[in-house]
Amino acid sequence: MKQVGVIFGGASPEYEVSLESAASVLEVLEGQAYDVSKIGISRNGTWYLVKSDLTAIREDRWLNQETCQKILPDFSGQGFWLSEEKKWLTPDSLFPVLHGKYGEDGCLQGLLEMMGVPYVGCGVAASALCMNKWLLHQFAESIGIKSTPTLMLTAHEDTTKVDAFIEQQGYPLFVKPNEAGSSKGISQVTHSAGLQAALADAFQYCTEVILQKSVSGIEIGCGILGNEELTVGECDEISLVEGFFDYTEKYQLVTAKILVPASLPVVINQQIKERAQLLYRSLGCKGLARLDFFFTDEGEILLNEVNTMPGFTAHSRFPAMLAAVGFSYQQIIQTLLILAEEAHYEKHLLTVS
Known part of the structure; x- marks a missing residue:
């Protein structure tokens, strides 16, 4: 029986999202022929072997003395050291x-590489590059995939750069942390009075912030599963009554609706899928990713972002995209575990040879 460790939590503003996603994955794995270990990372970065049930994980009640023991990642290929039980x-x-x-930014992936254990998802370089919106857009442009006009700022940047960007691009615009997900710290700014508050909010999440010209159009996502051979899910479309697809809309769908498949012309749908595959392969993505684009009112396709571990409950966007091409949630999880081992042992063979 295969032994699988599911890791969740972590010192991220998206901690709660991780608990929901992980509980959904665990629910599938615990009903299948796997020996499953729950591995929780607290908000302060301490690792634990967890015995809590899935409800306690979803409700963030998993961390207590009765159901947890500290574990330490090991870099000699033996996995984790259980200090209380004195075993591996x-x-x-x-x-x-x-x-x-x-x-999702390459930090955890680097640690897992040092552990020498197969793991689901993209490697260090792809994870880090996709998380850094500014670098991602520069890379995408180098292979012919456009993004909306963007300016990157640090906390000590001269405001003349901001003034020049706004004079050229105008309002509305978006202010985003350069390295954050789930729309945390993102604001839509429609006039100068709201700019400083938006910048202050974004800088709470990251030392670098980007300003982007607002796009008039629809947001389209494309989910991809695979290493060398790719399965491309149906594109989805985000339909909003007002505002933008912020953290609340993403996880509560107050006014938003997710349409699968997207109501796109066939040619545009195909072009988005082709761009998504080109990006996925060029970035060196493995396992899975959700690649998000804008289809503008002017008929342009612009890159928004790439998520290397998108929301992963059974009802999240990525599973819905794959479901539309015949993959059940259970099949996606099983396939990801197979792909993890394939990527690991292929890398090992290359290293040995």
Whole structure:
């Protein structure tokens, strides 16, 4: 029986999202032929082997003395050291279900590489590059994929750059942390009076912030599953009554609706899928990613962002995209574990040879 460790939590503003996603993954794995270990990372970065049930994980009641013991990642290939029991926990593969900072930005992936255990999802370079919106857009432009006009700022940047950008692009515009997910810290600014508050909010999440010209059009997502051979899900479309697809809309769908498949012309749908695959391969993505674009009122296709561990409950966007091409949630999870081992052992063979 394969032993799988599901990692959740972490020191990220998206901690709660991780708990929901991980509980959904665990629910599937615990009903299948897997020996499952729950591995929780507290908000302060301490690792635990967790015995809590799924409800306690979803409700963030998993961290207590009765159901947890501290574990330490090991870099000699033996997995984790259980200090209380004085023994090793050695999973065949790991399924990190963490979103955002320290979980989706290459940090955790680097640690897992040092552990030498197969893990689900993109590697260090792809994770880091996709998380950094500014670098992602520069890279995408180098392979012919456009984004909306963007300016990057640091906290000590001269305001003349901001003034020049606004004079050229005008309002409305978006203010975003350069490295954050789930729309945390993102504001839509429609006039100068709201700019400083938006910048202050964004800088709470990241030391670099980007300003982007607002796009008039619709947001389209494209989910991809695979390593070398890719399965491309149906594109989805975000329909909003007003505002933008912020954190509340993403996870509560107050006025938003997600349409799968997207109501796009066939040619545009195909072009978005082709751009998504080109990006996925060029970035070196493995396992999965959700690539988000804008289809503007002027008929342009513009890159928005790439999520290397998108929201992953059974009802999230990525599973819905794959469901539309015949993959059940259970099949997606099983396939990801297979892909993790394939990527790991292919890399190992290259290293040995």
